[in-house]
Amino acid sequence: MVQQSTHRIIFVGGTAGCGKSTIGELLTETLNSQASSISGDDNKDKAGKSTDSTKTSVFIEGDKYHPQANIEKMAHGIPLHDDDRWGWLENLGNLARQESTKYQNVIVSCSMLKLAYRDLLRKTIHGGSEDDGVEVFMFLLYNDYQVIYDRMTKREGHFMKAEMLKSQFTDLELPDVTKEHNCFKVDCNEDSPDVITSKVLKIMESSTY
Ligand SMILES: Nc1ncnc2c1ncn2[C@@H]1O[C@H](COP(=O)(O)OP(=O)(O)O)[C@@H](O)[C@H]1O
Ligand SMILES: O=C(O)[C@H](O)[C@@H](O)[C@H](O)[C@H](O)COP(=O)(O)O
Structure with missing residues (x-):
């Protein structure tokens, strides 16, 4: 189980x-909903979403941080x-x-299609030490x-138009969890979001710290 005090950075990746x-x-x-129901703090807006004051989790949309040239x-x-991506990945790692x-x-x-990109994200986040209270998960x-x-x-x-998908599949290097710690392929099939x-949450729950 992930320790309570551990902060998690959870990357959701894959092709366009x-x-x-x-x-x-x-x-x-x-x-956010789980956290507010555990704390008993029910500050929800009209749409039933957690309000800012109760948020324990935040989402970063990686596409928003591409330089204009990209x-x-x-x-x-x-x-x-690769050279278009290094700076973007480093920025995202630092921001996270x-x-x-x-x-x-x-x-x-x-x-984060390639192993080298995921390595750069992990290196940017942890610097030299993985024992820093931050757990990185990648899906x-x-x-x-x-x-x-x-x-x-x-x-x-x-x-990003559909015609770009071929090159995304060419670049895609699926992870092998025995070689990449906490990095998982999630088969989506025709599953609903x-x-x-739930699959992602279950994997994190069963992962040891
Ligand atoms: N599990 C799903 N089942 C059906 N449609 C989905 C599912 N996940 C995403 N979509 C739809 O597929 C499209 C691409 O999803 P999106 O989240 O924008 O992908 P990405 O961020 O990876 O480019 C969107 O129109 C979205 O609504
Ligand atoms: O929503 C999408 O269609 C994707 O997120 C898309 O924008 C793309 O995958 C990357 O952001 C570009 O970077 P890469 O070429 O490294 O995937």
Whole structure:
């Protein structure tokens, strides 16, 4: 079990369109609701969401932190290269670390397709020491190409178009949990966001600290 005093940084990753934002947001809301029902603090807004004063978890949408040049590249259908990604990943790692001093759980959506990207995130967060009271979890949401492609063609107003999905699958390096601590592939199939979020929570619950 994760110790109560441990702050968690939970990355939700995978290819474009796999559901990072959807699951990241739902996971954050679920953790906030759990915390407010445990504390008996029922400060909810009209939509039933936890209010700021009760929040123990925060969501960071990784796409919001891309430099403009990256957004323009992707919007023009040009896949990013490693050199476009290092600075973005480092910023996200630093931001997550910073937020973890304020929140019990920091949830970050970030594709982190390659092992080297995940290594950089872990290194940025922990520096030299992993014994720093911050536990990093990484989840790579996985679904069949066609399922994601179809969803992306229906998604409106996003800079990333479905045609970019091929290059995302080419870059994708799925994790092997025996080699990457606390890094898990989550098979999404046709599961609903609620079911996927429960899977993620269950994995964290059963992981040892
Ligand atoms: N489990 C799911 N079942 C059905 N549709 C989903 C599911 N997860 C996400 N979606 C839909 O798929 C699209 C892509 O999801 P999104 O969260 O934006 O992915 P990402 O952040 O990984 O690019 C959105 O239109 C979203 O509503
Ligand atoms: O919502 C999406 O479609 C994705 O999140 C998408 O925006 C993309 O995956 C990365 O943010 C770009 O970076 P990568 O090329 O490193 O995935």
